Amino acid sequence: MKRLSMYSAAIVALVSLSACGGSGSDDNTLTAWAWNINIPVLEEAAEQFKADNPDFELEIIEVGTPDVYQRITTGLQANGEGLPDIMLVEDDRVQGYLSNFQDSFLDISEYGFGEDHHDKFPSFKTELLSVDDGVYGFPFDAGPAGVFYRTDLFEEAGIDPDQIETWDDFIEAGHTLRDELDVALTGIDISNDDGVYRMILNQQGTFYFDENEEIALASEESIKAMEIIQRLHQDGLNENLVGWDAWLTGLANGSVATAPTGAWLTGSLTEQAPDLEGQWGVMPLPAMEEGGNRASNLGGSNYMISSRTDNPELAYEFMEYFSTSDDVQLTAMENGLFPSLNTIYDNEIFTSPVGYFGDQAIWELFAGMMDDIPAVNYTGNYSIARDETETAQSNAANGADVTEVMTSAEQQLQNRMN
CATH class of the missing domain: 3.40.190.10 (Periplasmic binding protein-like II)
Incomplete structure (x- = not known):
């Protein structure tokens, strides 16, 4: 963390x-x-x-x-x-x-x-x-993962977070934020952090490796996850914030309106942006489709x-x-x-309500997700798999065909594991 x-x-x-x-x-x-x-x-x-x-x-x-x-x-x-x-x-x-x-x-x-x-x-x-x-x-x-979001910016842009159920809904809200306020939706570090991609994999019940520890970078679920990252970046909804400090700064100064991430961000937000008390909320991760799983880790x-x-x-x-x-x-x-x-x-x-998050009971939200989070096979090759997916993410964000990028990443990982 x-x-x-x-x-x-x-x-x-x-x-x-x-x-x-x-x-x-x-x-x-x-x-x-x-x-x-x-x-x-x-x-x-x-x-x-x-x-x-x-x-x-x-x-x-x-x-x-x-x-x-x-x-x-x-x-x-x-x-x-x-x-x-x-x-x-x-x-x-x-x-x-x-x-x-x-x-x-x-x-x-x-x-x-x-x-x-x-x-x-x-x-x-x-x-x-x-x-x-x-x-x-x-x-x-x-x-347990959720989307931390600026309630004041959502309200100013006319976005109802309760209407965001899928990643398509989330991206649509991002266009509204950009059009109305010229604010980025996400601050993903494209070349160095594939955390959002991993959360989307996890909520679909898969990861870099499947339940049999076979490489799954070119799976349907993986391609769908990376397509979301590509859309966020290609549509101009993502601000490429490089490194932890830059990401926190973007969240604190309002240039980025949301952070899909783990519950542990709460402490950093309250420490780094105490003046924003009451202006943050948390919603579950969007699902891949209506009624789909929204729990991830x-x-x-x-x-x-x-x-x-x-x-x-x-x-x-x-x-x-x-x-x-x-x-x-x-x-x-x-x-x-x-x-x-x-x-x-x-x-x-x-x-109990949490004042910093507009009196929302955020801990109850996170606790309610725990039993629905799918298990993950990290395997002993997690580090090199992450290295390959971050390279793939950079290529996809710059417009390369996602299926080709993920197929190549899977082949590269297989070569490194042999």
Whole structure:
């Protein structure tokens, strides 16, 4: 998740990488690798856990992305040497690690997690962490997707968001915005971020790879998704905002009226554009056709335990508490993360109006999507697949035939995988 850190004062354990994981001498101390807004959640969870485990200590090492993945990969290649007890791993990395290093992660089904807790999480999260009969991680945050939109600009242009049901409707609204206010509908970074394309794939029940892990870039669903990106750009409705900072600036200054993305954007909007309180709303993603699925996901992470840990029981007990405690997950939400633990969705925070979003109960909207989000096969080739689709997106946005572009991307990806 692209998210600005606000917690530079987080506790960072000053230990070398070689001192991580199973090499510690204190049986009541665990080490964890995480980054920015996740750190205060871990700290709060550790304090709560200590209430019943007074000797417990958690040493948190702040390692940002992508550096954390370089370190994890290095440790996995060294048979787990140098890894911490606990690692935060984003959704798109999990399957790659499990396909190559499954034995390096603790199978928490042996401790009863699947039997005791799987029904507390949406299937798209639990399927991600399950291999054969094992479970290799604890679901944490998710990125249920919607369209963040400027309510004041929509009203000024005469657009009713409740009438936007399909991507065709969305594009039609974009023409109205451009004609009436000369404002862009989207701010997609055409050459570097295929997030909107991925969300459209996901809502159709597919991804870069299908359910059999076969390349699906030239599938009917993929071509339809990329055609939407092409229309947005070719019709002059997209402002090509390069990079995270430029995108947030465009949303803050009103040059872009919408942001189809994950729920995690809420924190960045409130931090970067506090003066726009009451002028933002959220609607579900448009469907491919009337009555079609509007649920999708972008982003999310999980905690995984090294199988080399000296204290698997303690590591499991702490992470079980962390991932299934309502109080901990509400703390995560307060820090800008959307929990995948469904037992908290009846908490009043989910039905309460949010002032920044015009008193809309946006959390209730996002929670209502979670069970309808299709599972995704990221596979171990996610990174190179994304590289090829971003190249394809750039070509399609510049007017190339979409079917030819996606067929070529599929062939290129196949060549790189061989």
